[in-house]
Amino acid sequence: MSGSIVLSRENIVADIAELLGVAPKELTDDTNLLDAGLDSIRLMSLVEKWRTAGSPGADFVNLASEPVVGVWLDAVAVEAGPVQEGMTMAIDDGSVVDVVDVVGVGFGPSNLALAIAIEEHNRSVDPEHQIAARFVEKQSRFGWHRGMLLPGTTMQISFLKDLVTQRNACSEYSFLNYLSQRDRLSHFINHQSFFPARVEFHDYLEWAADKVDADVDFGAEARGVAWDGEFFEVQVAGRPSIRGRNLVVAAGFTANLPNGVESSTRVFHNHQLLDHLRALPEQRHHRFVVVGAGQSAAEVTAHLHDAYPRSEIHAVFGKYGYTPADDSPYANRIFDAEAVADFHRSGADLRQQLLDYHRGTNYSAVDLPLIEELYRREYQERVSGNRRLFVRGASEVSKILDTDSGVSVRISHRPSQETDDIDCDAIIFATGFRPTHLTDLLGPLGQECETDDQGRPLVSRDYRVLTSDRVGGAIYLQGNTEHTHGLTSTLLSNLAIRSGELVESLVTSR
Numbered sequence: 218m219s220g221s222i223v224l225s226r227e228n229i230v231a232d233i234a235e236l237l238g239v240a241p242k243e244l245t246d247d248t249n250l251l252d253a254g255l256d257s258i259r260l261m262s263l264v265e266k267w268r269t270a271g272s273p274g275a276d277f278v279n280l281a282s283e284p285v286v287g288v289w290l291d292a293v294a295v296e297a298g299p300v301q302e303g304m305t306m307a308i309d310d311g312s313v314v315d316v317v318d319v320v321g322v323g324f325g326p327s328n329l330a331l332a333i334a335i336e337e338h339n340r341s342v343d344p345e346h347q348i349a350a351r352f353v354e355k356q357s358r359f360g361w362h363r364g365m366l367l368p369g370t371t372m373q374i375s376f377l378k379d380l381v382t383q384r385n386a387c388s389e390y391s392f393l394n395y396l397s398q399r400d401r402l403s404h405f406i407n408h409q410s411f412f413p414a415r416v417e418f419h420d421y422l423e424w425a426a427d428k429v430d431a432d433v434d435f436g437a438e439a440r441g442v443a444w445d446g447e448f449f450e451v452q453v454a455g456r457p458s459i460r461g462r463n464l465v466v467a468a469g470f471t472a473n474l475p476n477g478v479e480s481s482t483r484v485f486h487n488h489q490l491l492d493h494l495r496a497l498p499e500q501r502h503h504r505f506v507v508v509g510a511g512q513s514a515a516e517v518t519a520h521l522h523d524a525y526p527r528s529e530i531h532a533v534f535g536k537y538g539y540t541p542a543d544d545s546p547y548a549n550r551i552f553d554a555e556a557v558a559d560f561h562r563s564g565a566d567l568r569q570q571l572l573d574y575h576r577g578t579n580y581s582a583v584d585l586p587l588i589e590e591l592y593r594r595e596y597q598e599r600v601s602g603n604r605r606l607f608v609r610g611a612s613e614v615s616k617i618l619d620t621d622s623g624v625s626v627r628i629s630h631r632p633s634q635e636t637d638d639i640d641c642d643a644i645i646f647a648t649g650f651r652p653t654h655l656t657d658l659l660g661p662l663g664q665e666c667e668t669d670d671q672g673r674p675l676v677s678r679d680y681r682v683l684t685s686d687r688v689g690g691a692i693y694l695q696g697n698t699e700h701t702h703g704l705t706s707t708l709l710s711n712l713a714i715r716s717g718e719l720v721e722s723l724v725t726s727r
């Protein structure tokens with residue numbers, strides 16, 4: 218197909234009219250769209266739709282600066298160029314494709330958001346311009362940090378930062394649509410909170426994963442990726458390899474244990490907490506130690522205190538006290554799309570400075586109500602004399618002995634250098650995550666990726682890793698780009714926007 222209109226003037230007027238809830242004939246070239254009721258969120262969804270339909274003139278800032286129908290028509294209308302051979306797959310008849318446009322490694326929230334953005338893109342273009350994608354996920358079903366779905370824990374981001382809203386406020390995959398489908402919309406509104414329970418957000422993600430029209434191989438672990446001169450070949454344990462023109466790696470992070478600590482049934486990272494607790498041998502000591510000062514550490518401490526009412530909980534960390542997470546409005550700007558662009562165009566020193574300024578939004582920081590709740594519990598125990606919760610600041614675990622019957626732990630108070638030896642049933646390290654090295658995921662192909670002086674991948678603004686000329690396709694990263702794209706990289710905050718940017722890059726790099 219060639220020379221057909223991608224975005225005719227009629228289509229553009231129809232799109233605007235639909236969003237405003239008016240008949241197209243009510244819009245003239247002179248209509249001012251702000252006066253007609255268009256707001257920036259709806260404008261964003263139009264821009265997204267038109268950009269994915271291939272309009273280079275669909276630019277949010279430009280359109281917002283002159284919100285007049287005639288001006289927009291001139292800017293946005295575009296004719297399609299000739300179809301580029303071999304860049305799209307025949308997916309319109311539902312047949313199995315041999316080579317896909319993109320293989321996604323991992324199917325957590327990042328690649329789920331991408332799958333939705335691809336589905337929405339495919340709906341807005343004709344079959345020749347659709348993107349064929351396939352995802353491999355090592356878990357047997359969709360799951361988002363299931364081991365930390367602790368009762369009562371809430372999200373650290375607004376529900377509006379769901380999988381889609383910031384990219385397409387009209388998407389059927391929004392958290393609000395999920396609530397409506399679950400018949401809970403008014404109850405949620407009455408709840409008056411921006412922060413759903415983590416269990417509820419997990420249910421939303423599962424709902425979206427069930428609903429999205431995506432080709433996902435569950436129980437499929439990518440063991441390495443090769444470039445065969447024409448395509449990427451993703452090697453999957455126990456299954457045939459999958460070939461793709463491009464790769465999007467969204468495989469999450471590796472749990473971080475302090476040097477020298479070996480994981481066991483009684484010594485473990487918090488990431489799989491619930492599974493480890495289920496597998497815990499009979500309790501002999503009725504005592505737990507939790508190491509760490511971040512949100513997860515505080516949540517684990519509170520959970521153990523609730524779930525084991527006969528046990529002591531010792532929370533150990535180097536600070537004097539937990540630090541409140543900075544969730545204030547200006548600090549939150551560090552998660553905006555503009556901040557990602559700013560971060561990427563900054564030099565190495567400025568990037569580091571920005572990360573340092575705003576670490577407190579995410580790292581080693583705890584929601585203030587949880588800090589207050591822990592303090593309240595500990596204080597009440599002081600009053601009653603029945604102590605079970607011991608928050609031990611300025612301290613560290615200096616020795617561990619893991620035995621059949623429990624773990625002997627030495628806790629050192631750093632200022633006084635006094636030590637306390639206690640026996641416990643388990644010690645939990647809530648000591649964060651580290652990026653997975655690309656070579657661990659990709660195998661030898663990782664060596665074709667360019668890195669900085671700290672071995673971190675060099676990544677362009679559209680999340681594409683710079684590679685040697687030997688690699689013809691694009692390797693995109695979701696996560697593992699904090700050094701190039703800033704603090705949102707490891708979080709959910711920017712998923713919706715990032716997935717739209719990835720689709721745009723996939724489309725334009727054809």
Ligand SMILES: Cc1cc2nc3c(=O)[nH]c(=O)nc-3n(C[C@H](O)[C@H](O)[C@H](O)COP(=O)(O)OP(=O)(O)OC[C@H]3O[C@@H](n4cnc5c(N)ncnc54)[C@H](O)[C@@H]3O)c2cc1C
Binds near residue numbers: 710
């Ligand atoms: C307990 C907890 C709570 C959090 N809460 C928030 C929050 O409230 N707000 C926020 O913004 N962020 C939060 N985060 C940050 C978190 O990293 C993101 O929420 C999110 O998980 C990022 O999604 P992802 O898809 O990039 O990575 P993940 O969710 O880690 O998903 C990666 C997926 O890749 C799969 N995988 C890995 N290797 C392979 C392979 N070789 N082959 C196939 N599949 C593979 C994994 O099984 C996994 O399903 C939280 C993190 C934790 C641990």
